[in-house]
Amino acid sequence: MTNDDVNRVFDRMNRRSFLAGAGAAGATALAGCSSGGDSTPTDSSGDGNTDSTPTSQPGASPSNTLNLAQVKSPIEFDPIILNDVPSDQVAIQMFEGLYTYDSGTGIVPELATGEPTVSEDGTTYEVTMTTDATFHNGEPVTPEDVKYSFEAPVAEDTENASTFNMIDTIEISGEDTLTFNLKYPYGPFMNTLAAGRIVPKEYRENNKKAFNTSAPIGSGPFKFDSWQEGSYVDLLRYEDYWGEPMANLEKIHFTPVTEATTRVTTLRNGENDVIEQIPPKLYSTVRNIEDASIDEVPGIGYFYLAFNCKEGPTSDPKVREAIDYCVNMDEAVSNYVEPTGIRQYSPFPASITKEWGFPIDEWKQIPHDKNIEEAKALFDEAGVPTDYSWKIIVPPDDKREQIGISVGNGLKEAGFRNVSVQRLDWGAFLEKYKTGNESDYNMYTLGWSGTPDPDAFTYYMFGRTKDTLGVTNGSYYGANSERGKQAAKKIVQARESADRAERKQLYTEAVTTILEDRAHLPAYNLKNSFGVKNYVNDFMSHPVDSFHITTGHNNVSVDK
Known part of the structure; x- marks a missing residue:
């Protein structure tokens, strides 16, 4: 690693604290809803790989795998159109935005390199982004990809259009600068900047259906491996991740377990390492599991x-x-x-x-x-x-x-x-x-x-x-x-x-x-509440994102 590389990593790690307390970001959604729209994707178990890493078998457990039980099954993964919590919980591990959350509700840079420059009247935001980021197919993340990712929800008349429809135009300057021109001075626009997760324009346009259900690729620390709706989703660590930190986990295995008592049983017997949404009547049951605890935070x-x-x-x-x-x-x-x-x-x-x-x-x-x-x-x-x-x-x-x-x-x-x-x-x-x-x-x-x-x-x-x-x-x-x-x-x-x-x-x-x-x-x-086995390290419930796995402030590992 060159001195320039070291400096870029150091700068990126320090940028994560500059907007603490400025407010959080993320797409609005029906809370606890398992379906955000009318579409019903077909089941898919396509590997979606974009490099030579072998595809794992469903349910396989390499070392340092996190088994996480969701309440509902994800139904799609394309951040342009998805609008339900279970899908978002998976997608956020694969896709990054210009900005993201810190451990609370502060906004920090992710693909951006610092705070945006805002015009006096609040209608123009200029953002400089990193030129180091790459997608899981090895292609660079470009300003054109960012522009496309913010415009597509409105252009395609998705359910997420109202999150972005205050944007009038987006201008690109050089290799790393975008200017967002707003139709009016929108107070919470930092939230909008963080809500947009960046997708590769050309790759998505080639086959939107496949991108949504069988071959999504982002720039985050985990990449898509396989999925069967109603059964499981497997994500693998992206070994060529551009940023810091590199994920400790080798794999995340998501499993939908809709029945609450069954979900708690899978935590007790170790079938799952983390389970979400503990019902009121089962709080004491989870608290009485000797090798587990409850991690929770009030949601937004x-x-x-x-x-x-x-x-x-x-x-x-x-x-x-x-x-x-x-x-x-x-x-x-x-x-x-x-x-x-x-x-x-x-x-x-x-x-x-x-x-x-x-x-x-x-x-x-x-x-x-x-x-x-x-x-x-x-x-x-x-x-x-x-x-x-x-x-x-x-x-x-x-x-x-x-x-x-x-x-x-x-x-x-x-x-x-x-x-x-x-x-x-x-x-x-x-x-x-x-x-x-x-x-x-x-x-x-x-x-x-x-x-x-x-x-x-x-x-x-x-x-x-x-x-x-x-x-x-x-x-x-x-x-x-x-x-x-x-x-x-x-x-x-x-x-x-x-x-x-x-x-x-x-x-x-x-x-x-x-x-x-x-x-x-x-x-x-x-509350965003989770039952967590004691051998799971650094798992963090989050007020908006449900939970964080690999970020600038935590990096989950499993030490069975």
């Missing part, structure tokens, strides 16, 4: 009950308030979510509320205690007959189902005879929750994960733009309400401002209105 997420504000009785704010009187959300979260999660009183996770100084004490006073008599009075005033057929839809998740059941039980106590809580598989749920049709739902429970910025927890769920209504916003809040329209307008104004004080005021006003009008009933936020 939000779980809630949403109302159909477009059609049916729940379009009336009086009815929504009556339903608030039908349930004690504190009690429901205590019974069905803790200790795996914590009560949340606004769309913002606690870390955002604290950092921005939002009036959480005021917001905590908005939800009602359970009072069936008050609920009955409001239902009578709104003219809702007791034979009305209520429909609450929930995804295949026990915690969210129990929130729906708690609301349904309260409606029955209020005198309604026809109350249905329908647990749907993800495909059916994702088709229904955003139609706005009374025949499909009056209420639904859902979750959202995003970046540590207020925009990620307002625009997508309460926005009234063409890329949110019926796309990510299934409540249609504002359809029958001038207050709702004004709140949505303030959210867009905040999105298009680089002035933090102005943004805070707009978000405070908008969210206060949203909570008072009960477009949602906020419920809880989950």
Whole structure:
């Protein structure tokens, strides 16, 4: 290694701390969702190798292999289009961005060489990137690849388009500089810069389907080996990785284990070294495993009950308030979510509320205690007959189902005879929750994960733009309400401002209105929790990325 090589490595390692506390990055997604879209990739076990390293057999266990049990199976790997947590957990090991996370929610360079230069009006970001990075096929990572990776989600009209649609143009200067010109001064743009994971333009364009399911290649410390949907994913250490550190692990073997008790059993017997998502009733079980422990951190997420504000009785704010009187959300979260999660009183996770100084004490006073008599009075005033057929839809998740059941039980106590809580598989749920049709739902429970910025927890769920209504916003809040329209307008104004004080005021006003009008009933936020065997070293749960394997601040190894 030459002196120049040593200096480049040293500089890269030190760059990782410069943006600590600036906010995190990552694609927003339906929290806990196993499918982010309508496509259903066929099963694939193609090797996807791009060099001479032999393909491992499914389930093979070379030394220093990490066996990790996911809750759901990944369904695709192309970061341009993927929009679900299990797929992202795998993809993030293969693909890199200009920026990434530190051990918390700070933003640090990855392919970038330092902090971007930002224009005074906040509409231009100039980024210099390394010229050392290479993809797993040996080809260099170029500014053209970066430009393509940020433009493709919008150009291809993917579900990730709204994460990048504030970009107007991207200009390339020389071999290492890109200038991002924005349509407006977008405050959280550092999050967007970190959300974009870089793919090889020509390679992906040659066969997008293969790139998504059988031969994805990135520039990260692990490369794709093989996959069978619903069975396993194998990643191997990329021996010619351009950066630092080189992965300690030789292989990561991901296995979906959907049933929670079975997942815990595989941790106990050593079949898996790490398991994710420990349900509340199994916390004590995992804690009692002698050679394992729980590693957890509060996620950047939000779980809630949403109302159909477009059609049916729940379009009336009086009815929504009556339903608030039908349930004690504190009690429901205590019974069905803790200790795996914590009560949340606004769309913002606690870390955002604290950092921005939002009036959480005021917001905590908005939800009602359970009072069936008050609920009955409001239902009578709104003219809702007791034979009305209520429909609450929930995804295949026990915690969210129990929130729906708690609301349904309260409606029955209020005198309604026809109350249905329908647990749907993800495909059916994702088709229904955003139609706005009374025949499909009056209420639904859902979750959202995003970046540590207020925009990620307002625009997508309460926005009234063409890329949110019926796309990510299934409540249609504002359809029958001038207050709702004004709140949505303030959210867009905040999105298009680089002035933090102005943004805070707009978000405070908008969210206060949203909570008072009960477009949602906020419920809880989950911890990213993992059962980890004691022989696994340096595993790190992460608030946004779920977990970190090989980064500038940790490097997992297995010492059985």
